[in-house]
Amino acid sequence: MVNARISRRAALLGAGAVAAWAGSPARALIQAADTQRIPAFVDAVIARMTVEEKAGQLTLNAAAWAGSAATALNPPSAGASFEEQLQQVRDGQLTGVFNGNGAEMSRRMQKVAMEESRLKVPLIFAADIIHGHRTVFPVPLGEAASWEPELAERTAHIAAVEAAAAGIDWTFAPMVDIARDARWGRGVEGAGEDVHLGKLFAAARVRGFQGKRLTDRDAVLACAKHFVAYGAAEAGLDYNSVDISERTLREVYFPPFQAAFGAGALSAMASFNELSGIPATANHWLLDEVLHGEWKFGGLVVSDYTGDEELIAHGYAKDGRDAARLAFLAGVDMCMQSGLYMKHLPGLVQAGEVPQARLDQAVRRVLAVKAQLGLFDDPFRRIDPRREKALVLSKPHRALARDAARRSVVLLKNDGNLLPLRKNQKIALIGPFAAGQHDLVGPWCVYGDDKQAIDLATGMRAAAADPSLITIAAGSGVEEPLAGGVEAAVVAAGAADVVVLAIGEGTRMSGEAQSVTDIVVPAPQMALAEAIAATGKPIVVLLKNGRALALEGGVAAAPAILVSWFLGTETGPALADVLYGAYSPSGRLPVSFPRAAGQVPYYYGHKATGRPNPEGALQEYKTHYRGVLNSALYPFGHGLTYGQVAYADLHHDANLAWNGTLTARATVRNSGSHACEEVVQLYVRDRTASITRPVRELKAFHKIALKPGETRQVEFTIRRADLEFVGADNRWMVEPGTFDLWIAPSADAEGLAGRFELAAA
Helix, strand or coil: CCCCCHHHHHHHHHCHHHHHCCCCCCHHHHHHHHHHHHCCHHHHHHCCCHHHHHHHEEEEECCCCHHHHHHCCCCCCCCCCCCHHHHCCCCCCCEEEECCCHHHHHHHHHHHHHCCCCCCCCEEECCCEEEEECCCCEEEEEECCCCCCHHHHHHHHHHHHHHHHECEEEEECEEEECCCCCHHHHHHHHHCCCCHHHHHHHHHHHHHHHHHCCCCCCECCEEEEEECCHHHHHHCCCCCCCCCCHHHHHHHHHHHHHHHHHHHCCCEEEECCCCCCEEEHHHHHHHHHHHHCCCCCCCCEEEECCCCCCHHCCCCCCCCHHHHHHHHHHHHEEEEECHHHHHHHHHHHHHCCCHHHHHHHHHHHHHHHHHCCCCCCCCCCCEEEHHHHHHCCHHHHHHHHHHHHHHHHHEEEEHCCCCCCCCCCCEEEEECCCCCCCCCCCCCCCCCHHHCCCCHHHHHHHHCCCHHEEEECCCECCCCCCCHHHHHHHHHHHCCCEEEEEECCCCEEEEEEEEEEEHHHHHHHHHHHHHHHHHCEEEEEEECCCCCCCHHHHHCCEEEECCCCCCCCCCCHHHHHHHHCCCCCCCCCCCEEEECHHHHCCCCCCEECCCCCCCCCCEEEECCCCCEEEEEEEECCCCCCCCCCCEEEEEEEEEEEECCEECCCCCCCCEECCCCCEEEEEEEEECCCCCCCEECCCEEEEEEECCCCCEEEEEEEEEHHHEECCCCCEEECCCCCEEEEEEECCCCCCCCEEEEECCCC
């Protein structure tokens, strides 16, 4: 169990912290991993540094010269002025800044570092480039709905191109936390609830950010965050405690990080949460033994914003000095924002409470990353105001934003083939998100701007046969009623052929510090939806959301429902493409939409209980809530197209040899009149195991294009490694036995079902 292992190390980190660090059994592995990436000149630079200058290389602060968006996204602090930060650079007290104000700011700071500091060590410039720089792509959860990791790689690359031109070397992305509780606001930054999908998107985003070579001027360093299990916070409450088994860590929360590091990410961010009693920011087992020792990670670990200082509020550190010591000895190399390392590390080293070797190790990691970014060769390689002006929001970038946005839309429901709309129909565009440059780019945009994004009304009017066919009525505010709004909306609906009801969440309802107690459409919007439903007009519900929602009443009953997330810069044109049929929706849910809010946390890969409810009606003394099936309203993997897709002719081997492969094939046909893309999914279940297994696990998928009337055969290959799980000794293993398999359009769909045997060795 994790708590048992960590508790032993917690004891060591008391009076014997230094001995624990020096005597770690992973020490040789850690040093070997570091050495692989350290240029020869780095140690010569370290040898010339004072202890204070070393602490400065481990100190990263928010840029004093920053835009209003960056200031709003971070907790307030009494930071230095820009002139004071320049003096810190001269004195060697700062390794870099984050969320600064573009290439000119970076140029001025780097010029001081290279001309006026003693050692001329280049600064590193970091930023939260979560889903785009100036050109904003769909939020990561929305982009995961594309089920196209290669799309995420492309959008991450464009984000890197724009960010690098603005002088940014390092992005605090991707967030690879698995999120299974829709109440947690930060789920919007990740890839959803599934481990397999999460791994693929984590690796893709790292490849996109970092490109072919980190020294390229359009590449930025990726940072896998938040290490680890931040998405498992109790009750979905941000910053809350996490208490889970080591098995769950290794099966669910570790793999996306391992995928990110396998793709080349050279930085990791420690998470805010405690993990089974030990805050992650001071967790020696997690950061030192697992990350560096077991996984041989050779990059650097940075704290989250004031994460080291927060050890005091956790009740783990007695003061700032103690917090700096605990975090540093646990393996946090760089301190973000708190300033505790600059303030306390020199004294801790002098007092013998932090080994000089540990200090040098952390500095070595930081300088090695700077070297691999090419900063020692050319500190100004990414600082180019002319490139910044030419590249941001360019036509090719906006074209990719539009394509990414429409690929992220999920069609949940389309009764009577209400969609696609006809361009000569009278449309009442109703709801708080019907028109206006607001709530478009979504949460965690430091540099993107709603004012440079295109809204729904503009997109639809441009696509309609006649712009006058589109009438607009807000109906309500996002979280408050609008005087006379419902009445005006009902009048607009009455004069239309079809209503497009644009409702859901505002930007500030998802993201960090935006956990909710109820995952429903806000009450004023529900009142609007009920009034529009009462008109009897056909309704297309267009949801804006950063999490799974529990749909109710007139919203759930609407004949057509689209999930649009926060789509970014090209929101309006992308949605018009989907609504009018220029693009057949191809997205699939990366999170389960539960039947009721009280089901959360809900995810498809749950375990079976000893009393599952049989197929059909609810039965007494079986696993379900009172009056509610223990299943999703719209399951993970669900999504419709404008085609008519059917699955047939499952063929698979009956047995999988221990060192062999098993092939499973299915025929997929589009009998409709619209071309479409289908996501064909492969799930398995281990029927009997020494550790109980989930009811289904996604193992592979193929996204295929189908013309009207086209039939294609889809093939999957299964190996023994695909069936492994973490056993009683917390090691990966697999056992011979019987496995179910499904080739299906979602995690709950029966699709085509089969069974096979894994033979013994």
